[in-house]
Amino acid sequence: MINRYPLWKNLLIALVVSWGAIYALPNIYPPDFAVQVSREQAGVAVGVDALDAVSKAFDEQGIEYFGSGVIEDNKALFRFYDDETQLRAKDVAQRALHDLPEPHIIALNAAPTTPEWLRSIGAEPMKYGLDLRGGVHFLMEVDTAKAIEDRVGGMEAEIKRMLRDRTDRIRYSGVEKPAEGVLKFMFANEDLRDRAKSKITDSYREFDIITGEEGDSAFVQLTVTDASVREMEDFAVSQNLQTIRNRVNELGVAEPLVQRLGRNRIVVDLPGVQDTAEAKKILGKVATLEFRMEAQPDAPRSSTITYEYEGRDAAVEKDIILRGDRVFDAQVGFDPDSGLPQVNITLDSDGGELMHRATRHSIGRRMAVIFIETKTRDKYELVDGVEMRTQVPYIEKKVVSLATVQAALGVKFRITGLDAGEARELALLLRAGALAADMFIVEERTVGASLGAENIELGAISVTVGLGLVLIFMLAYYRVFGLAANIALATNLVLLVAVMSSLGATLTLPGIAGIVLTVGMAVDANVLIFSRIREELKNKMSPQAAINAGFERAFVTIMDANITTLIVAVILYSIGTGPVKGFAVTLSIGILTSMFTAIMGTRALVNFMYGGRNVQKLLI
Amino acid sequence: MVDISNVNFNFMRYRKIAGGISAGVVALSIVSLLALQLEWGLDFTGGSLVEVAYEQPADPQRIRNQLDEAGYDGHVVQYFGSDQDILVRMPPQKELTSKENATLGDRIIASLQKVSDSEVTLRRSEFVGPAVGEELTNQGGMGLLAALGMVLIYVAFRFQYKFAVGAVVALFHDVMITLGIFSIVRWDFDLTVLAALLAVIGYSLNDTIVVSDRIRENFRKIRRGNPEDIINTSLNQTLGRTLVTSFTTLLVLFALLILGGELIRGFAIGLIIGVIIGTYSSIYIAANMLMVLGISKDDLAVPVKEGLDEDLPQQY
Numbered sequence: 001m002i003n004r005y006p007l008w009k010n011l012l013i014a015l016v017v018s019w020g021a022i023y024a025l026p027n028i029y030p031p032d033f034a035v036q037v038s039r040e041q042a043g044v045a046v047g048v049d050a051l052d053a054v055s056k057a058f059d060e061q062g063i064e065y066f067g068s069g070v071i072e073d074n075k076a077l078f079r080f081y082d083d084e085t086q087l088r089a090k091d092v093a094q095r096a097l098h099d100l101p102e103p104h105i106i107a108l109n110a111a112p113t114t115p116e117w118l119r120s121i122g123a124e125p126m127k128y129g130l131d132l133r134g135g136v137h138f139l140m141e142v143d144t145a146k147a148i149e150d151r152v153g154g155m156e157a158e159i160k161r162m163l164r165d166r167t168d169r170i171r172y173s174g175v176e177k178p179a180e181g182v183l184k185f186m187f188a189n190e191d192l193r194d195r196a197k198s199k200i201t202d203s204y205r206e207f208d209i210i211t212g213e214e215g216d217s218a219f220v221q222l223t224v225t226d227a228s229v230r231e232m233e234d235f236a237v238s239q240n241l242q243t244i245r246n247r248v249n250e251l252g253v254a255e256p257l258v259q260r261l262g263r264n265r266i267v268v269d270l271p272g273v274q275d276t277a278e279a280k281k282i283l284g285k286v287a288t289l290e291f292r293m294e295a296q297p298d299a300p301r302s303s304t305i306t307y308e309y310e311g312r313d314a315a316v317e318k319d320i321i322l323r324g325d326r327v328f329d330a331q332v333g334f335d336p337d338s339g340l341p342q343v344n345i346t347l348d349s350d351g352g353e354l355m356h357r358a359t360r361h362s363i364g365r366r367m368a369v370i371f372i373e374t375k376t377r378d379k380y381e382l383v384d385g386v387e388m389r390t391q392v393p394y395i396e397k398k399v400v401s402l403a404t405v406q407a408a409l410g411v412k413f414r415i416t417g418l419d420a421g422e423a424r425e426l427a428l429l430l431r432a433g434a435l436a437a438d439m440f441i442v443e444e445r446t447v448g449a450s451l452g453a454e455n456i457e458l459g460a461i462s463v464t465v466g467l468g469l470v471l472i473f474m475l476a477y478y479r480v481f482g483l484a485a486n487i488a489l490a491t492n493l494v495l496l497v498a499v500m501s502s503l504g505a506t507l508t509l510p511g512i513a514g515i516v517l518t519v520g521m522a523v524d525a526n527v528l529i530f531s532r533i534r535e536e537l538k539n540k541m542s543p544q545a546a547i548n549a550g551f552e553r554a555f556v557t558i559m560d561a562n563i564t565t566l567i568v569a570v571i572l573y574s575i576g577t578g579p580v581k582g583f584a585v586t587l588s589i590g591i592l593t594s595m596f597t598a599i600m601g602t603r604a605l606v607n608f609m610y611g612g613r614n615v616q617k618l619l620i
Numbered sequence: 621m622v623d624i625s626n627v628n629f630n631f632m633r634y635r636k637i638a639g640g641i642s643a644g645v646v647a648l649s650i651v652s653l654l655a656l657q658l659e660w661g662l663d664f665t666g667g668s669l670v671e672v673a674y675e676q677p678a679d680p681q682r683i684r685n686q687l688d689e690a691g692y693d694g695h696v697v698q699y700f701g702s703d704q705d706i707l708v709r710m711p712p713q714k715e716l717t718s719k720e721n722a723t724l725g726d727r728i729i730a731s732l733q734k735v736s737d738s739e740v741t742l743r744r745s746e747f748v749g750p751a752v753g754e755e756l757t758n759q760g761g762m763g764l765l766a767a768l769g770m771v772l773i774y775v776a777f778r779f780q781y782k783f784a785v786g787a788v789v790a791l792f793h794d795v796m797i798t799l800g801i802f803s804i805v806r807w808d809f810d811l812t813v814l815a816a817l818l819a820v821i822g823y824s825l826n827d828t829i830v831v832s833d834r835i836r837e838n839f840r841k842i843r844r845g846n847p848e849d850i851i852n853t854s855l856n857q858t859l860g861r862t863l864v865t866s867f868t869t870l871l872v873l874f875a876l877l878i879l880g881g882e883l884i885r886g887f888a889i890g891l892i893i894g895v896i897i898g899t900y901s902s903i904y905i906a907a908n909m910l911m912v913l914g915i916s917k918d919d920l921a922v923p924v925k926e927g928l929d930e931d932l933p934q935q936y
Contacts, residue, residue: 446746
């Protein structure tokens with residue numbers, strides 16, 4: 001029978017369309033204005049006391065809220081009916097939680113209102129980009145070249161010191177730096193050179209080592225290997241990543257994004273943040289470390305400072321052995337003998353010297369590592385009878401390690417006796433407090449909340465009007481077939497939204513432009529098919545045969561045309577940054593979904609209307 | 621309803637005139653691009669941009685004076701959308717370090733706040749470092765070239781090299797004239813316009829492929845007639861579709877231009893120009909090139925392959 005789809009094809013279409021309808025559904029539930037409360041310490045749930053304090057404060061201030069009391073993913077959410085209440089509520093919550101001993105993060109959030117049954121099957125609304133919800137986007141660049149230069153400089157000093165060693169001195173006649181990352185040690189003869197080479201080979205795996213002769217002197221040339229350059233870059237970047245992650249919490253952002261981009265860049269997206277100057281100030285702060293010996297039991301109190309460590313007091317000496325700017329590296333490693341986790345620490349040469357001096361007579365004593373961060377805290381003061389909030393900076397110091405010295409330490413040493421998680425945590429903190437590679441902002445985009453809301457509104461209007469115009473035109477021009485195309489077009493839009501939602505793709509303003517363009521171009525496939533049907537009818541083909549021929553002959557053309565457009569969209573995605581990528585994503589998804597709806601969807605509808613019957617005239 | 625499928629227009633009769641006009645316009649565009657360049661937007665030049673909304677109509681002159689007083693060079697102050705919205709653009713300041721330039725936006729906002737007695741709300745603030753701008757320019761150029769190259773390969777593979785040359789010349793034509801118009805009219809050329817340009821490539825290609833597809837089909841099907849007649853027939857057969865698709869696309873693009881707001885304006889304009897030129901070029905450039913290259917039936921002889929017959933129903 002001509003123009004009948006087999007059952008499985010109809011079922012497939014029904015299946016895809018219902019999948020699309022369900023996964024696009026969460027987008028019709030507008031998010032609530034919400035305030036999110038979480039603990040500053042990661043991984044710790046908000047306590048009931050905090051929840052009670054906030055609810056009580058809201059009741060006292062007459063702030064209407066709903067959907068509270070639920071702690072999910074360690075966070076508590078309070079929802080409000082409008083944005084003004086939300087802003088007021090944030091201040092009130094901040095004030096209420098100020099009196100609690102534990103620090104909390106209070107952030108504005110757009111809480112999804114997706115019904116439970118949808119969430120249980122993983123259906124979530126599309127994420128909005130910063131240009132739609134407002135917020136700050138930073139692109140930071142880490143000065144890795146400088147970091148590597150510093151590191152090589154440090155190694156040069158270490159090697160020199162090693163060669164000058166008192167017990168086994170190897171005299172060198174000079175050091176040259178023929179290129180970046182290359183050190184050339186000159187020696188009076190080959191014997192000295194070979195001894196130096198074997199010593200360097202034993203201690204350093206960061207170099208490619210070549211030897212040679214020049215005039216009447218011999219040399220060892222050390223070139224930092226590509227792998228080591230990468231390692232040093234990675235270190236510099238991961239250190240800055242950690243610093244930013246620590247800082248971002250302080251800004252009170254509901255869903256921050258901190259991500260490495262390429263070799264030496266970091267993307268920071270802070271939805272909802274409006275005060276860029278404040279954000280930059282906070283992100284720019286660095287942490288540091290202090291290494292101190294634990295105080296002797298009989299030491300006078302005036303020469304010690306007491307910190308808390310794992311619930312007990314730990315008194316340390318006032319004298320600092322060295323600070324974080326002498327720490328080059330801290331990595332999690334494993335003891336080659338026992339296989340237990342440890343943290344390997346590398347200092348610069350002066351740091352090694354200081355460490356050696358402090359530890360060689362202190363074997364058996366404990367050494368503390370103290371992590372120091374500048375933070376800000378809210379302070380409430382009465383000014384002319386009105387309570388005002390000011391932000392006061394304070395310095396937080398905490399002991400992150402207290403370990404027994406087992407030998408005289410030098411440039412490289414390790415901290416053992418940790419489990420894997422502790423080792424990771426300690427290495428992160430040590431890195432965050434180590435000498436930071438310089439970082440600067442290379443791109444910043446801030447979108448105000450009002451502009452974001454306006455962009456959503458304008459985008460929605462454009463899509464609606466564009467879609468409406470196309471629907472009217474298609475119906476007028478192709479009549480019954482136009483109706484089939486229109487249903488397919490609407491379905492296409494639903495599928496596009498469903499695919500974007502389930503891929504977790506982010507909707508941006510250029511993305512909306514991509515949707516609008518897709519609406520205009522998606523009908524192309526139908527136009528191709530319908531004009532072909534008209535043509536075949538003119539060639540005196542019977543209606544049923546014309547439908548069949550129209551769909552079949554247009555198919556190859558549609559494929560060719562769409563594949564080339566897809567190629568362009570993929571190139572667009574691969575070269576583009578933020579906004580262009582958003583456009584490329586919607587365009588690509590739109591092409592794919594439109595091919596499905598325009599070819600299979602329309603065919604199914606046309607078959608349903610005309611198929612298997614004796615048709616004299618087509619309304620096309 | 622008008623049925624354009626009955627039209628029989630001798631397109632190729634005017635192909636030399638059209639080709640001449642196109643060559644002239646492309647040459648003019650290239651001259652303008654070389655002489656005037658493009659009005660590069662912030663994305664490519666680097667610098668800072670701040671858009672604020674005042675509660676009352678703002679006076680750009682007062683803002684300019686304020687910025688002059690503060691010692692900033694090369695600033696552009698203009699209304700953006702309404703007389704309460706002010707857009708300030710500023711190139712990187714020479715006397716500031718790169719770190720200070722990164723916070724230039726914050727300083728501009730502070731200056732703007734001083735001018736007004738009423739509340740000022742920040743709409744957006746952007747900073748692009750000079751290195752990033754340069755990278756984007758290179759990437760954008762590379763993207764255009766890559767897109768053209770990939771298309772050349774795909775079309776040569778799917779059709780025949782003469783079609784590929786036709787398609788790429790048509791794309792080059794469209795991109796050049798669109799860029800030329802942006803250069804002459806001094807519209808801002810930013811990232812969204814670049815995206816529009818790449819979309820134009822996609823759109824124009826779509827058109828060209830549809831026309832080429834029909835030309836190929838007719839060369840194989842129609843036994844009599846010279847290439848000019850066959851191409852004319854093909855163009856007339858696809859004319860209806862070409863116009864309808866361009867029309868629906870232009871419908872949504874005008875909706876976007878009028879309703880989409882200031883930020884999307886450049887994108888919509890770029891695409892509108894590109895769609896119009898792309899529709900024209902698939903007829904007078906791509907098909908024209910086939911004539912110039914002397915397309916013949918021999919170029920399109922069906923490769924004999926077992927089990928592959930054009931007339932068998934396709935499965936989809």
